[in-house]
Amino acid sequence: MNTNQETFFETNDDSSLNNNSFGIRAKVIGVGGAGISLVDGLRFDNFDFVDNLIIDVDIKAVADSLASQKLTFGRRHTRGMGTGGDVNLGKRLAEEEKDKIRKELEGVDLIFLLAGLGGGVGGGAAPVVARLAREHGALVFAFTPLPFSWEKTRHAQAEECLSELRKHANAVIPLPNDSLLQMGGEDSTALECFAEAGRNVSRGIAAICNIVYKKGMIDVDFSYLRKVFSGRGGRTLFGYGKGSGTEGLREALRDLLVCPMLHMPDVSKAADILLIFIQGGTSLSMSGLQSVSKEIRDSFKAGEDVVFGAHVDENLGEEVKITILGVTSLDPLVPTADVAPVAQQVLELGKNPKQSHRSKLEITNTSPEKTSSMATRKKRGRKSDNKEQNTFFFMEAENQRGIFDDLPSRNMYEGEDLDVPSYLRRGVKIVI
Amino acid sequence: MSKIIGAVEIGTSCAKALVGEVTEGKSLNIVGKSVRKNEGMRKGEIVDFRKVASSVHAALEEAEKMSGTTVDSVYLAQTGAHIKGSFLRGSANVASPDGRVSVDDLQTAANEAKRKQPASGRSYVHHVRMPIQLDGRSVEDPVGMIGKKVELIYWSIEGDESAIRMNLDLAHNYGLEVADLILSSIASSTMVAGPDLRRAGVLVIDLGAGVTDLALYRNGNVAYTGVIPVGGDHLTGDLSMGLRVLEPYAEELKLEYGKAQSDPSDADQQLWIIGNKTIGDRKVPRKTMTDIIHVRVVELFEIISKELGDLLDTSELGAGVLLTGGASRLPGIEQLASKVLGVPVTKANFPSGLGNELAQPENSTVLGLLHYGLEDHGLPGEQHKPTNSGFIKKLGGLIGI
Numbered sequence: 001m002n003t004n005q006e007t008f009f010e011t012n013d014d015s016s017l018n019n020n021s022f023g024i025r026a027k028v029i030g031v032g033g034a035g036i037s038l039v040d041g042l043r044f045d046n047f048d049f050v051d052n053l054i055i056d057v058d059i060k061a062v063a064d065s066l067a068s069q070k071l072t073f074g075r076r077h078t079r080g081m082g083t084g085g086d087v088n089l090g091k092r093l094a095e096e097e098k099d100k101i102r103k104e105l106e107g108v109d110l111i112f113l114l115a116g117l118g119g120g121v122g123g124g125a126a127p128v129v130a131r132l133a134r135e136h137g138a139l140v141f142a143f144t145p146l147p148f149s150w151e152k153t154r155h156a157q158a159e160e161c162l163s164e165l166r167k168h169a170n171a172v173i174p175l176p177n178d179s180l181l182q183m184g185g186e187d188s189t190a191l192e193c194f195a196e197a198g199r200n201v202s203r204g205i206a207a208i209c210n211i212v213y214k215k216g217m218i219d220v221d222f223s224y225l226r227k228v229f230s231g232r233g234g235r236t237l238f239g240y241g242k243g244s245g246t247e248g249l250r251e252a253l254r255d256l257l258v259c260p261m262l263h264m265p266d267v268s269k270a271a272d273i274l275l276i277f278i279q280g281g282t283s284l285s286m287s288g289l290q291s292v293s294k295e296i297r298d299s300f301k302a303g304e305d306v307v308f309g310a311h312v313d314e315n316l317g318e319e320v321k322i323t324i325l326g327v328t329s330l331d332p333l334v335p336t337a338d339v340a341p342v343a344q345q346v347l348e349l350g351k352n353p354k355q356s357h358r359s360k361l362e363i364t365n366t367s368p369e370k371t372s373s374m375a376t377r378k379k380r381g382r383k384s385d386n387k388e389q390n391t392f393f394f395m396e397a398e399n400q401r402g403i404f405d406d407l408p409s410r411n412m413y414e415g416e417d418l419d420v421p422s423y424l425r426r427g428v429k430i431v432i
Numbered sequence: 433m434s435k436i437i438g439a440v441e442i443g444t445s446c447a448k449a450l451v452g453e454v455t456e457g458k459s460l461n462i463v464g465k466s467v468r469k470n471e472g473m474r475k476g477e478i479v480d481f482r483k484v485a486s487s488v489h490a491a492l493e494e495a496e497k498m499s500g501t502t503v504d505s506v507y508l509a510q511t512g513a514h515i516k517g518s519f520l521r522g523s524a525n526v527a528s529p530d531g532r533v534s535v536d537d538l539q540t541a542a543n544e545a546k547r548k549q550p551a552s553g554r555s556y557v558h559h560v561r562m563p564i565q566l567d568g569r570s571v572e573d574p575v576g577m578i579g580k581k582v583e584l585i586y587w588s589i590e591g592d593e594s595a596i597r598m599n600l601d602l603a604h605n606y607g608l609e610v611a612d613l614i615l616s617s618i619a620s621s622t623m624v625a626g627p628d629l630r631r632a633g634v635l636v637i638d639l640g641a642g643v644t645d646l647a648l649y650r651n652g653n654v655a656y657t658g659v660i661p662v663g664g665d666h667l668t669g670d671l672s673m674g675l676r677v678l679e680p681y682a683e684e685l686k687l688e689y690g691k692a693q694s695d696p697s698d699a700d701q702q703l704w705i706i707g708n709k710t711i712g713d714r715k716v717p718r719k720t721m722t723d724i725i726h727v728r729v730v731e732l733f734e735i736i737s738k739e740l741g742d743l744l745d746t747s748e749l750g751a752g753v754l755l756t757g758g759a760s761r762l763p764g765i766e767q768l769a770s771k772v773l774g775v776p777v778t779k780a781n782f783p784s785g786l787g788n789e790l791a792q793p794e795n796s797t798v799l800g801l802l803h804y805g806l807e808d809h810g811l812p813g814e815q816h817k818p819t820n821s822g823f824i825k826k827l828g829g830l831i832g833i
Contacts (some may be wrong), residue, residue, distance in 0.1 A: 426727050
């Protein structure tokens, strides 16, 4: 570690692992064909302690994978072949062999579920896996590719699976194939776009794992993460941005705000629960982090439930990366008795000089009374909570939820939702 | 002796009210006019009743004030994705022993045609009568002619009952009677396509903010009407998402720089999103903006083409396709529409004599309401309906146009 950063790393003596998260077990689980390829495509550095498990009915697909743990099921019915896209079959087979799946979930605290919801196993079995995992008390984050909207029946099927999965997982981040075409540069090939989807999943998982496992300038422990994400997740948002140079942090913020992943239909424009993870070189400044995190929280109308992590990575030089993951809560946020509200927690931790790296953010400004009253508000009533917005002009205003989002029904025509921009449905790349 | 009539169009972007003075039952002068922004609607349907009510009432009040008089009854436009049209037929044998057609025979045929009730939760908006058939021949007025059987055909438009009722309530809450509910597409095509164009065959596409209204005429008669729930707001929405800017900025960019087809001059052009270069302002390529609009417009006309199917026949559309409505202001839209539809497309003109301020594409529906309302659409021999007849009576029942 660089000596400049010393003040922020008092406890960062012998190990880079966060002691508070010692013994927390995380597992990446790929379900079905798309899930397996995502697991195989994951690239993390120094995350050997995260197990990879893949689950499928297709024996060959499982055999070809590089994952460390493998599970096949449904052999009696499919003789080791796929489900042919039959969601009900995928679901039934998973239910039949749920004990086998349960075994793999034992003792795991944090699960990253990767499944393509257009497939029979991904769409059918993933919600079952999520349910079983929740029954074991695990925190479940799901990253789910969705078929292109022109694949009409598959797309409709995937949306049903998505809402099924949302009943069980703590947060489901959809990765619509429509959005892939919007990623990368103007000339990127389809393959590069799909690789970008894989990178998105890696980014998301890495952000959460970093916050939980690694020691940095600002961390939270797993129990806090679990508390914040404990509800049932509704719509989510997921985005990232990067910047470099002296204004790296500001540039990363600007990049984040125009991230294509944040400008898709069905992406929440506001988050009841928000996770912010910032990584940067040694020049990352505390005041910069503070103002940027405030702007992010304001932009996404985040309430009190913010998980903030900031890490210094010397290899990044002048580069800064921001990753955010937000969830609208479907259950009213009732504070649980055994966990202190953020403010108190941070304040208490702040008293301990050994852990002062946690207390630098002005999250502490909130008084406990305010915390509890705001924590009980339901999901949509946040507009008035943000009187002192001081964010980017173009991201301000109240109508952030997409222009036709207030309509009760979708505008379906021959299986396509006409309210979704044509360029997304037609795969026309928009370069800004 | 002059008569005051009003017209109200509750559009997705604006509520519009007109007050007209009819002198000697013939010439129409527009003596009051008002347009108020409407924020309570999406795609032609009401999502916030109170917001809509306040803008409609403000528009009416202003139009009345301007005219210096009060309006008792109005013609009201109706549109929305829930609207569907179909042909209804009814016939009657000529009752009198001498074989002369009487007004009663026509009434019997009309009642039979309109006997079919819409499904529950639906109600009729508008019956557009085709020429009367006497023993298989089209006749203008068969009363007194000799024949065996009269047949009446209506292009009947029905819609969601609660949506229609809300629309009516907006007028009633202001203390107004609704003289007639008129389908928006029929109103605007009355305005921009005169009888000669309708005889030649014409398709009028009214590109509104929320929805696109279609009316197709063959041999002077309505052959099809339709509503497509895509309008100018979708362009704004697409731009807002694609350029990642807030809706009001997207709207301004659309109005200022929007066009249907990109051209080489766009290549290196960059547009400021807000324009005042404040913090947070950034530039977007003009080509990107045009591309976003282009795909949406192409898709819209593809849907129109699919909806019309065989009706989109160049040989039956002597007068081609006319575009009107606010979104028809988009430069280049007629060329693009022509390419997609494969039929000549032009922007519609207004009859001369209208002031410049009124003769704007977004006004064709509200102007058309007055014109359509003034025409006599009743059956021959039938009393022209007094304008203060309650409309609610007709809801779910028979509309004697």
